Amino acid sequence: MTTWGDTGVFRPRELGSRSRAAGGPWRLDEVVDVPDTVVDAGQVGALEIRAASTRGAAHRSRGEVRQDAVGVLDLSGRYVLAAVADGASTATHAHRGAQIAVRHALGYLAWALPGADLDSVDMVNALRTAGRAVRDAGPSPESRATTLTVAVVELGWAGQGHRYRAVRVGDSPALVLTSGTFLPLFAKQGNDRLPTPRGPADRVQGVLRAGEALVLATSGLGAPVRETPVGAYLAEAWSEVPGPVTYLHHLQFDLRSFEDDRTAAVIWAGHEH
Template sequence: MEPPAPQPRHRPEPPELPEPYGRPEFSGIPAQQRPEPAGSLPDVRADRGLPELPEPVPSPARITARDARPAVPEPGGEPAEPVEPAQPVEPAGPAARAAASLEPASRPPVVSRDSTPPRRHPLAAPPQPSRGPARPTDYVGERPPTYDAEPTAWPAADPQDLDGLVPDTVLDGAQYGAVTLRALSLRGDSARYRGEPRRDSLLTARFGDGDSALLLVAMASGTRGSNVAPRAARDACMWLAGAVGRSHARLADDIRGGRRGELKSGLHRLTDRSYGRLRARAAELDLRPDEYTATVRCLLLTADPQCRTRVFFGVGAGGLFRLREGVWQDLEPDPPAERTGEPVIGYGSAPADSMTVDLGIPTPGLAPPVEPVEVEAPGEPFRFRASVARPGDTLMLCTAGLADPMRGEPELGGRLAERWAGERPPGLAAFLADTQLRVKGYADDRTACAVWEA
């Protein structure tokens, strides 16, 4: 014989509520007053003669604002203290009035489905207010550059000459005592867009150990329009660095000793020999000498913290700039402009020893006329400068890809001076971001080395 169906506890039947309020969890009715469905646990226990379980009492840690509301008084009991709602809402319709009769007077107003704000994922970012169009920070000048700021295409690769592949960007840095160096070589916007290789080459090297070590930064730019320009620039840097490395002990000693004449003549010979190897290599490849050549610019300094002499030498166009007291000084104006800057006080045993750039233009009263030896391949004179740095100076050596916009767009120099005015030199990532500030009309490769004096 089947047992009789369990009967629900005697409570008023709740009215039917529209979706989604038909479910108890969305009805807004306190848990103590919700009707239990047929077949609930207390009815089954009563049917089997078991005692009813007492009503669950919430623990103090789990008491919520809903549990703390005044319960509906039992019939015949004392009425509860009336609590006026903060915002009384008149129930609309019979169903809403019936639901309101089962809840205390402090029940919050029901928000309709149409007015409920959309729910957000807990990890979703909050909506940001519109700030309007902002000026890009990756370029200077009135108009943005023509090409995209990021690389677009890779150069074509030869499976038989994978050693000739050139990466888009090269970044390096070091610190020796009070000197911090940052060096970079970056493919230009035009080459990035057309899928052409970077024509600039960068080489950084240290020869020797300890305070007697010699630091070299060499950079070269291949001939525009030549498909062997990257290889010629790389060979020029490697051959010149090899010659400097074999003579690094004597060169470091000349720098510390202030022997300016020996430095100039010795570096001139090493440069001529490197260009001689370039011309021989061009003959092997059945190319003209002007097809397999490059402009070369180098910076030499020692790791000795007591020696602040910085030696520049090279052949071809580019730039040598010094940031002193927040102002850029162009130490290498384009020939044949006359050099009118103040002489650089040199080093050595004689306190009045002076050094200046030798481009065939003597400084009156300081040095006799010196005629530079012509270098045949690039058709430009050999350049040399030895100067003493001051604490707080920043010396920047660069190829024409950065020197031209530095001279043509004053805002670029102002932005760099502002960014490099801090007490600490920028890191590698910050130096990359600084030196790749673009200027419309200047889309060539950029190679630069900056030296910060603490």
């Protein structure tokens, strides 16, 4: 009998009881343009960026498409943009909604920010633009229901760190990793979805200091960070900026009952020279 999956240093870190689904072979899904995993990485000034979205064990074992999406963008060396979306598990085309939401939210900000001050740009308009795009992408808009969390980090604000703004619809969290602790930025657990949120968008602003990291995640990562030893594990693992492959390995931990897609965009603030 052969062993399915990676071994040695590439084996997913076990952080509790093992997931039965994670131990079995993956099944290919039927969506050609949504791969199992995407990874991105880069450096912009004193900021280091890592982003990944990876299919959860439950979806892999059933041959279902990854419903999360992520995007990061360097805007003229002045702003770093990031977005994550978590397609609703009950929506038949949730993966499309998530992709559309991320693409159009970042597209709006890439259009609105050049030549503008961060304070003059209404971040909520990025959510509205994404919501319209999700709604207008075809019949049955609710089949594309998705959360969306978007952030902008402005480099080197007055030598006092990096200003950021974040907005969201739904429950995909934003956090700051500081002094070994993940601090949630949004006070409540939202349950709205695009394209038709029922309440106002959540919004937050702050300053990212040297040594801190801004984290946008979907609930597949946010829930275990909040509720299990995953929080301590990632706080230690991300105390320094990992390489892109190591970063992806961090997201591939094995833990029973936490088998959803895992997506995170992380922006680390280094020391300016």
